[in-house]
Amino acid sequence: MIDAIVNEIILTPFYNVVNEKIDTIYFGGGTPSILTIEELQLILEKLQNKFKITPDAEITLEANPDDITTEKLVQWKKAGINRLSTGVQSFLETELKWMNRAHNVTDALNCIDAIKDAGYIDYSIDLIYGSPLLSNEDWKRNVSIIFEKNVPHISCYALTVEPKTALDKMIAIHKKEPVDTEKQAEQFLILMDWMKDAGYEHYEISNFSKPGMRSKHNSSYWQGKFYYGFGPSAHSFDGASRRWNVANNSLYLQSLKQNTIPYEEEILSATQKANEYIMTALRTMEGIDLEKTAFAFGQNIAEKILSESKKWQTGNKIILTQSKLILTREGKLFADGIAADLFITEK
Secondary structure (H helix, E strand, O other), X not given: OHHHXXXXXXXXXXXXXXXXXXXXXXXXXXXXXXOOHHHHHHHHHHHXXXXXXXXXXXXXXXXXXXXXXXXXXXXXXXXOOOEEEEEEEOOXXXXXXXXXXXXXXXXXXXXXXXXXXXXXXXXXXEEEEOOOOOOHHHHHHHHHHHHHOOOOEEEEEEOOOOOOOHHHHHHHOOOOOOOOHHHHHHHHHHHHHHHHHOOOEEEEOOEEEOOOOOOHHHHHHHOOOOEOOOOOOOEEEOOOEEEEEOOOHHHHHHHHHOOOOOEEEEEOOHHHHHHHHHHHXXXXXXXXXXXXXXXHHOHHHHHHHHHHHHHHHHOOOEEEEOOEEEEOOOHHHHHHHHHHHHOOOOO
16 A cells, blocks of 8 residues: 555646645545554655655644554654644543544543653644533533643544444444434534633634644645645645545555556536635635635625625624624534535536
8 A cells, every 4th residue: 555655646747836835744534653654754755755845844644542652753753744633532431432442541641641742742632522422511521631731733523423334323223322413513612612711713613723733734725725635535636626536445556556546537617616615714714705705706706605695694603804704603503504505506
């Protein structure tokens, strides 16, 4: 797999951008923390040979708490990885077992201390809310640990049950409790209050950071920047088209052995580009910039979005300030639905 990814990096054509520079690299979408330091270094070396990487690039590695050791932290830092994203999910033993996580609470607590002791200033912790076992008091305890340990960035996600998964089947046969969406909404609302009181910026629906500690990589997606993706299921975007690799590992490996990147591609229409901007910008604390919309997609598009937003403004789900449409506290609960309502339809 590593050989295939390296070969894909070599084979990938450049986007047609003058003096293109890469300022973020992200190892994720799986469990990259199980890779050896030699494997990580090989991928980084090929990226550095292929692209112009800025000296201060943000290089993030997703890591499971049970994979984090003092030795690995030292190696990762030496290799140039300067940011970690750790899937803690919960500081409650019953919840971790319910979610079938490999780590325990001790691992979760110790990994944060180890990350800080290794000299990492920039790191993020993932937490999940809205599981059937999580009371509001338990949720407060989880979040309070983030405050106690002065974690600079936190990503919080509502528990979702994907179709045909083991969890979905267990719920269907009544061996596990179903998700309560009203409880999820309540826990998200109180989370926003706690994070605001603690001085965190709610800069994107699922992400909170201390000032100056936003994820540069994830922010680039919401800002519509170009990006390359390598590996099975990886997506790439060049401003005009989106391409995605096959998800099947065998097909991916076989194709790269024959020096072919197995991908599908979609050329985005002007309407699709506008709708992607609506969807991503609305999720951020800066909101939809109507002046930017008019410049990029036309004054008529900006006016249509503004017109469609009026009912959401009346319902106190959106506020209009300095030509920007921004979700209110309650509006964040309906972000996807509001975005869909604001979408431009193809002519």
